[in-house]
Amino acid sequence: MKKIKRENSSVVCHDGCWEYLNNSISSSNYSKIFVLVDTETKKHCLPIFLEKTSLYEIEIITIPVGEIYKTIETSLFVWNALSKKGADRQSLIINLGGGVVTDLGGFVASTYQRGISFVNIPTSLLAMVDASVGGKNGVDLGSLKNQIGVIKDPKAVIVDSQFLKTLPKEHITSGMAEMIKHGLISSEKYLNKTWGFTIDNIPEAEDLIWRSVRIKNDIVTQDPTEKGLRKTLNYGHTLGHAIESYCLEHPKKPTLLHGEAIAIGLILETYISSEMFGFSNEKLNEITNKLLAIFPKVSFNDYDIDEIIKLLIFDKKNTHGTIQFVLLTDIGKSKTNCVVSNDILKKAFKFYKNFIAK
Ligand SMILES: NC(=O)c1ccc[n+]([C@@H]2O[C@H](COP(=O)([O-])OP(=O)(O)OC[C@H]3O[C@@H](n4cnc5c(N)ncnc54)[C@H](O)[C@@H]3O)[C@@H](O)[C@H]2O)c1
Ligand SMILES: [Zn+2]
Incomplete structure (x- = not known):
């Protein structure tokens, strides 16, 4: 297993990453688990996630695809969804997607009820090598990039290259x-x-x-x-x-x-x-x-x-x-x-x- 351990956060890459996630979830007693996806990662990545984790008592929150939705309005939608579905301070958010989902999901988690735990599962190359690591989370202000946000580490980053099989080619080069x-x-x-x-x-x-x-x-x-x-x-x-x-x-x-x-x-x-x-x-x-x-x-x-x-x-x-x-x-x-x-x-x-x- 390729693993980096930081103070309150681990990055686990490739072999053994799902075992790490499953063990960490089962030893953590979360009150509820939410999975944030966009419409594309819901289609291509959620089935793999469900197979690898066997988590069935989860709530899925879906946002639209693309940078234009990395906004405070989308964050509001997710905060509301969390609230309606009964998220509390012991809940966990798993961000399953590219950099838009991990940036926005990390921001929403870090601010909801003054901050709840989150895990990033990057599914684009760009999110694997960059966006999901390092704790910078945030949204755009109009067209101005990443103007609103916080620095907070995810509990874990789980990197599985398997997701790249369905990633469109231009997004592979974007990550490069x-x-x-x-x-x-x-x-x-x-x-x-x-x-x-x-x-x-x-x-x-x-x-x-x-x-x-x-x-x-x-x-x-x-x-x-x-x-x-x-x-x-x-x-x-x-x-x-x-x-x-x-x-x-x-x-x-x-x-x-x-x-x-x-x-x-x-x-x-x-x-x-x-x-x-x-x-x-x-x-x-x-x-x-x-x-x-x-x-x-x-x-x-x-x-x-x-x-x-x-x-x-x-x-x-x-x-x-x-x-x-x-x-x-x-x-x-x-x-x-x-x-x-x-x-x-x-x-x-x-x-x-x-x-x-x-
Ligand atoms: N926080 C940071 O440190 C940091 C660093 C670099 C970039 N970023 C941010 O990351 C964002 C860009 O990330 P991105 O390029 O991943 O964008 P993205 O999240 O929009 O993902 C790109 C596209 O690929 C789709 N997709 C993702 N995984 C897929 C898969 N496995 N199969 C099929 N489709 C898939 C998504 O639905 C989307 O359409 C920007 O907002 C940028 O500012 C943040
Ligand atoms: Zn960048």
Whole structure:
């Protein structure tokens, strides 16, 4: 069994994960167990969950699919459902889904009656390697990402790669963006393995998922409340989140999956790293080539770019009105609290636009 034990939380990956969950539930005397799903994970993942746990006295709460439902209104719906179905402080919520379900479910659990226990069972690659681990839970405020939330660890995170069999292909690549980010901020050796991620080779896929979970967990354990080191997990996200928000708001722009927006953010922020901190140009070009081979290229005109830059003011790393980036001097070597001029930001978009992938 691959297991990480933190103070009040464990992450258990692959073999033995269900046994761990079943033992932990049967020794915990929960008054009621709720399972939060979206309509897709209800269809594809709930049957596996029921088979693996043999829990029959559970209440299922279903929310609609997609980032646009990661809202306070959906949270209200879930709080009401919990209340109507008699949830009390000894109840457990199991979040069975992608990052939207684990982010929102963790937030609802952490606030209902001032906080009840929850378990994350991530079913998308992105949620397995990133969203379900580390205790950040929350919802969007309009199109602004993750503006409302809390940091609270789940009791357990149960990672079973079996769920990936039904995950649509574009969501596999979306999850790869966070794995690539983990490689960029921590290790070139790991980065080089992430490019070839595929679920056709399950043992290797499980190994890479486990490595990403460990990278994230190591960082979060050293800096749970994001005073410094944890900010590195936001690499690619300062611009990535602004692009994601902008595209969510503008019907003429493609709706980007989280990982697709982050992939653009990774290119832009690696370019900025090369401009400001001498990140190798050769590596920049190689990384850009590889990212553009996996993720769609989006066109931004001057108006889009100005509007995206305006959205940076909502980034949660900002203090005293300055926008603070995480940048790299090399793969695995980061610098936090970097201030970047608008001129360099625009040059980064120009680099992205003019880059001809080979
Ligand atoms: N809390 C964090 O630290 C953190 C980190 C990274 C990302 N996030 C958040 O995660 C979210 C993105 O997560 P996501 O990409 O998993 O989105 P998602 O939850 O919307 O899942 C993607 C899609 O896949 C479907 N799905 C999930 N598992 C499936 C399965 N096994 N089979 C078939 N369909 C399945 C879902 O129903 C959905 O349609 C964003 O809101 C992002 O902000 C949070
Ligand atoms: Zn992310």
